[in-house]
Amino acid sequence: MKKNMNKIIAVHSYKGGTGKTLLSVNLAASLAKLGKKVGLFDLDFRAPSLFAILNIENADCWLNDYLNGVCDIEKVLFDLSDRIQSNGKLFVAVANPGTEAIRDMSVKDRKWEMQALGMLLSLRNTLLNNQEFDYLVFDTSPGLQYSSINAIVAADYVVVATTGDRSDVDGTRRMLRELYNLFEKKTGLVINKVLDFTSKSKKAEVDERVANLYQVPLLGLVPCFCEILRAEGNLIFVHDKPNHPFTKIMEDMAKRIAASKME
Amino acid sequence: MSRKEFSNKKPLQLLEKIRESLERINEKMEVIIEIQKHGHKELQLVPDASLDVMTLLSMPDHLRKTAMTICRCGRATAQEVAQQTKRARAVESAYLNQLVIMGYLKKERKGRKAYFHTDRNSEE
Numbered sequence: 476m477k478k479n480m481n482k483i484i485a486v487h488s489y490k491g492g493t494g495k496t497l498l499s500v501n502l503a504a505s506l507a508k509l510g511k512k513v514g515l516f517d518l519d520f521r522a523p524s525l526f527a528i529l530n531i532e533n534a535d536c537w538l539n540d541y542l543n544g545v546c547d548i549e550k551v552l553f554d555l556s557d558r559i560q561s562n563g564k565l566f567v568a569v570a571n572p573g574t575e576a577i578r579d580m581s582v583k584d585r586k587w588e589m590q591a592l593g594m595l596l597s598l599r600n601t602l603l604n605n606q607e608f609d610y611l612v613f614d615t616s617p618g619l620q621y622s623s624i625n626a627i628v629a630a631d632y633v634v635v636a637t638t639g640d641r642s643d644v645d646g647t648r649r650m651l652r653e654l655y656n657l658f659e660k661k662t663g664l665v666i667n668k669v670l671d672f673t674s675k676s677k678k679a680e681v682d683e684r685v686a687n688l689y690q691v692p693l694l695g696l697v698p699c700f701c702e703i704l705r706a707e708g709n710l711i712f713v714h715d716k717p718n719h720p721f722t723k724i725m726e727d728m729a730k731r732i733a734a735s736k737m738e
Numbered sequence: 739m740s741r742k743e744f745s746n747k748k749p750l751q752l753l754e755k756i757r758e759s760l761e762r763i764n765e766k767m768e769v770i771i772e773i774q775k776h777g778h779k780e781l782q783l784v785p786d787a788s789l790d791v792m793t794l795l796s797m798p799d800h801l802r803k804t805a806m807t808i809c810r811c812g813r814a815t816a817q818e819v820a821q822q823t824k825r826a827r828a829v830e831s832a833y834l835n836q837l838v839i840m841g842y843l844k845k846e847r848k849g850r851k852a853y854f855h856t857d858r859n860s861e862e
Contacts, residue, residue, distance in 0.1 A: 589790040596810060
C-alpha cells in the first residue's frame, strides 16, 4: 500500500531571518486548506514568535510544559480552524515567550534534551495515530542547536529555508552535507526573497543554479514580496490574501509535500 | 550445574539452557569480531553517556544508524532493528551490544529475547 510519508515536517535554516516562521505558518495553513488536520509547533524556544503572529493572548499550557512532562499535548494545542476558510483543521502549540522560560530552556542538560526528543517522537503516536492529525509542522531555531536538531531527528521531511545571502549559502551547503545527510533526512530546499523574479527564463536560470549549488531537490522559489513586509507578520497570509502569488506558491509546496508517496 | 540439579531437569529444558548459552556466546563473539573490525577506541565506556542528538551526530555512521532506530522505536530486539535498517541481524546485534558496552543503551532479557532501549525509557 502506498502512503504519504511526509507526516512530520521540520522547517529549518542555517541563519535567522530566512523566513522559517513565515513558511511554517503558511505551509501549515495551506495544508489545512487542502482539508487536512494540521498541528503547527513553535520549537524556537530562544525567540518564540507564533503566539504573537497568531495573536494568542494567553496560554494555560505551553509547548515548554509538554516537553517538561507536566502537561498533556492536548492542553497545549489551540484550535485555530476558524481562522482558515476550509474544511481542514489547524491547531497550534506555542512556546512560552517569557524571559524566565527562555532562560530555563537555554540551560537544559543533555539528559533533558534526550527526553525532549522522546516527547517529540511520541507525538507521532498521540497525534498522528490516535487523534488522526495528517501533518505536524515544526518551526525551529536556526543553526545547530539541540531544539532544532531534536525537531529534525523527529521529522520525516525537512524544509530548508535559505536566501541568496553569501553567508547563508555556505552554511546551508554544509548543513545539507553534515546534518541532514547524517540523519538520512529527506530535504526540500526553499529559496526565499529571490530578486528579479520576472520571467520564465529567469526562473529556469535560478532553478539550474540552485540544483548545481546544493544538489538537493528544490521545493520552491519565493520572490521578495513587499506585501509580506507590509503585513508585518500579523496574519496568516494565505488566508488573508487567497489570490496573491505568494499564496499560490505556498499552496503548490503543500500539494507537492502531500503528494509525496512511498511504498 | 551440580549432578543432582542435572538429574532433576528434563532433557528438553537442558537443551533450551544449552541453546540460550550458545546464543549468548554467539552475541559475545559478534561483539569481539566488530571490535577487531573497527578498533578499540570507539568501544570505551563513555562517562554520563546519553543518547542525545549531539552524541548521535558525533557517532560513526554504522553505529548512528542502529542508535537512531532504537531512538525511534524506544525499545527493540536486534531482529526488529535489522528489519528497519535492512542489515543482517547478527550485525545489528553486534552494534547494539557495542552501544550497551559504551553505556548508551540498556539491555534486558525476557525469556529468550534480548531487548535494547535507551535510558529515557527506563525512567518513564
